[in-house]
Amino acid sequence: MDKKSLFEILLDSSSNDAEKDDAVIELGINFQDEETVDFLIKVSNDSNFDEMIVASCGESLGQIWLRTQRIDYEKLTCLRGIALSEALSLIKAKRPDWYKTYLDLYPKS
Template sequence: MDHTNELIKILLDKTTSDAERDDAAMDLGFILNDETVEVALLNVANDKKTDEMIRASCGESLAQIWIGHNQVSREKLALLTGIAMDEAIKLIKKENMEYTLE
């Protein structure tokens, strides 16, 4: 199994420790060219049963991906809630990017 799929598997596995899931979420922020990464991060970011630390990392990783593409997805950003949204916006603002580009 390739590295990206392994990280997604860890992130989505609710029986995996929170620390491992959080690490996977952060590592996925460096994978820019795989739509399944964004889908997995969005799903976990909005899962209210998931620990807030993991949800925050998912939001930050999504922002990192968008920044890597130099284009923030306004549509996907609008799907985020709570701490995931807060972390995404914080990173986008830190990078001085407009989140209305796409």
């Protein structure tokens, strides 16, 4: 499925949570561009989304950064709650150097 269709699923109030979660996961697997990263951050911070979807956003973002071998610490700090926990969990496991840098840059996080 193309990126625009996946975005539309997430924005469509008639889509159920399972469809939205699948869309987030597919975005994380198939798209690594900044538009996708920004969109996932926006979704993760939207209180209208279920916690499962928010967690998947964090995981998808972590996977994107790991796959591209580029992390944006400023964008990482935009994540909150379970989304941040999921992203940091992946980063800590796969790139402990990035995790240490994050802790050094944002020690009270």
